Amino acid sequence: MPENVQERTRIKSERYESGVIPYAKMGYWDADYSVKDTDILALFRITPQPGVDPVEAAAAVAGESSTATWTVVWTDLLTACDVYRAKAYRVDPVPGTTDQFFAYIAYECDLFEEGSLPNLTASIIGNVFGFKAVKALRLEDMRIPYAYLKTFQGPATGVIVERERLDKFGRPLLGATVKPKLGLSGKNYGRVVFEGLSGGLDFLKDDENINSQAFMRWRERFLYCMEGVNRSAAATGEVKGSYLNVTAGTMEEMYVRAEYAKEIGSVIIMIDLVIGYTAIQSMSIWARANDMILHLHRAGNSTYARQKNHGINFRVICKWMRMAGVDHIHAGTVVGKLEGDPLMVKGFYNALLQSSLEINLPQGLFFDMDWASLRKVVPVASGGIHCGQMHQLLYYLGDDVVLQFGGGTIGHPDGIQAGATANRVALEVMVLARNEGRDYVNEEILRDGAKSCGPLKAALDLWKDITFDYTSTDTPDFVETATESK
Numbered sequence: 495m496p497e498n499v500q501e502r503t504r505i506k507s508e509r510y511e512s513g514v515i516p517y518a519k520m521g522y523w524d525a526d527y528s529v530k531d532t533d534i535l536a537l538f539r540i541t542p543q544p545g546v547d548p549v550e551a552a553a554a555v556a557g558e559s560s561t562a563t564w565t566v567v568w569t570d571l572l573t574a575c576d577v578y579r580a581k582a583y584r585v586d587p588v589p590g591t592t593d594q595f596f597a598y599i600a601y602e603c604d605l606f607e608e609g610s611l612p613n614l615t616a617s618i619i620g621n622v623f624g625f626k627a628v629k630a631l632r633l634e635d636m637r638i639p640y641a642y643l644k645t646f647q648g649p650a651t652g653v654i655v656e657r658e659r660l661d662k663f664g665r666p667l668l669g670a671t672v673k674p675k676l677g678l679s680g681k682n683y684g685r686v687v688f689e690g691l692s693g694g695l696d697f698l699k700d701d702e703n704i705n706s707q708a709f710m711r712w713r714e715r716f717l718y719c720m721e722g723v724n725r726s727a728a729a730t731g732e733v734k735g736s737y738l739n740v741t742a743g744t745m746e747e748m749y750v751r752a753e754y755a756k757e758i759g760s761v762i763i764m765i766d767l768v769i770g771y772t773a774i775q776s777m778s779i780w781a782r783a784n785d786m787i788l789h790l791h792r793a794g795n796s797t798y799a800r801q802k803n804h805g806i807n808f809r810v811i812c813k814w815m816r817m818a819g820v821d822h823i824h825a826g827t828v829v830g831k832l833e834g835d836p837l838m839v840k841g842f843y844n845a846l847l848q849s850s851l852e853i854n855l856p857q858g859l860f861f862d863m864d865w866a867s868l869r870k871v872v873p874v875a876s877g878g879i880h881c882g883q884m885h886q887l888l889y890y891l892g893d894d895v896v897l898q899f900g901g902g903t904i905g906h907p908d909g910i911q912a913g914a915t916a917n918r919v920a921l922e923v924m925v926l927a928r929n930e931g932r933d934y935v936n937e938e939i940l941r942d943g944a945k946s947c948g949p950l951k952a953a954l955d956l957w958k959d960i961t962f963d964y965t966s967t968d969t970p971d972f973v974e975t976a977t978e979s980k
């Protein structure tokens with residue numbers, strides 16, 4: 495300290511005492527806070543370290559995800575810090591647990607740059623997940639206010655325009671992932687596309703990890719896929735598509751691949767979640783400008799979305815991706831080979847497809863939220879599903895979904911075209927039975943359909959007993975009541 499300074503001249507107030515004071519005292523906890531319509535709200539599941547007060551843990555999360563650092567800084571006084579400070583305003587114990595709490599936190603809208611998912615997420619999931627004072631932390635849900643949603647484009651195409659372009663209504667769309675996912679040459683790959691589409695599918699698709707490897711460069715794949723698409727469209731009279739994965743190492747290269755996909759007449763391109771939020775937003779803008787449907791594969795999501803006590807619930811990713819502007823997103827199958835509790839999956843589908851959301855705790859929807867006319871994202875059910883489950887798929891997932899059978903098409907004993915036909919016939923008999931008001935979940939609809947369809951009979955004989963009965967890791971915290979199921 496310079497010699498002539500005899501005493502500290504800092505403001506005399508409890509908040510600005512130097513040193514470490516609790517976050518709650520710093521103003522990041524306000525039990526009386528009245529939430530504004532324009533606030534962004536987040537719900538965190540917090541597992542505090544033993545001995546850490548849940549309210550202080552909630553305040554710490556609010557602080558670290560908005561303006562705070564670990565100690566008081568006098569430069570707060572140069573800002574409207576009372577406004578910019580996030581406020582934890584409610585902490586509830588998680589039912590059925592002794593060490594977990596739901597913390598509700600409100601953020602002033604002006605903390606976030608308009609139309610920027612990276613900016614929003616750099617706050618909400620930026621530092622807090624590594625915080626030593628919390629043993630585990632999970633972002634369970636968010637309410638994005640109307641005002642902030644209006645700064646995002648939203649889905650490039652949306653479910654209604656997609657159906658209009660494809661001229662397919664009143665039933666789920668059908669797709670399949672080309673398998674094996676790596677190693678085929680362009681010509682053989684294109685044959686799989688042709689067979690699947692000719693057999694009755696609406697879409698074939700690239701897998702998440704096929705880009706432009708040595709065994710098949712991307713242009714070879716795109717050209718042969720489009721040959722399959724065009725030939726099958728001509729033969730069947732239907733609009734057909736094959737998701738061309740444009741995922742690449744740079745944005746520039748993705749634009750090159752997307753432009754080429756457009757040039758050769760594809761109706762749809764595909765990206766992987768691992769390309770990052772900025773890239774996804776950019777591709778969505780490109781897709782809207784070029785009348786292209788944009789499919790998103792959620793590759794990588796289970797690294798942070800699967801465990802119940804830490805990471806991000808997938809419903810938040812659904813909301814972010816609707817803002818970022820994709821048209822399709824993989825969102826679970828319930829009955830397939832990958833993670834998915836029925837109620838949780840219903841919550842994801844509702845977040846993607848409803849115009850507004852109401853609180854539905856069994857589905858994990860913690861907030862009312864109006865989607866501000868952002869278009870609807872089509873959920874994609876993919877992963878270990880086959881036509882023997884068609885009644886369950888229709889029951890759990892409804893009409894606005896793409897049902898994608900990879901192994902369940904290409905693994906058919908009589909070939910790919912037979913596999914596709916089995917799926918299409920299974921779907922059509924099931925939709926018809928439902929529309930006629932029959933008890934399609936319990937009646938033997940598929941077996942009856944198989945009497946006049948050899949490929950369906952062969953598929954049912956092969957796969958009828960294949961199920962994936964494992965306990966889900968992401969299960970509801972609240973019990974469903976009669977009024978809440980929708």
Ligand SMILES: O=C(COP(=O)(O)O)[C@H](O)[C@H](O)COP(=O)(O)O
Pocket residue numbers: 671673701702791792793824825826827831832874875876877878879898899900901902
């Ligand atoms: O290749 C597949 C499915 O192949 P198959 O149909 O042969 O099992 C997809 O990458 C997964 O469905 C992704 O999972 P999710 O859709 O859950 O993200």
Ligand SMILES: [Mg+2]
Pocket residue numbers: 671675701702
């Ligand atoms: Mg895959």
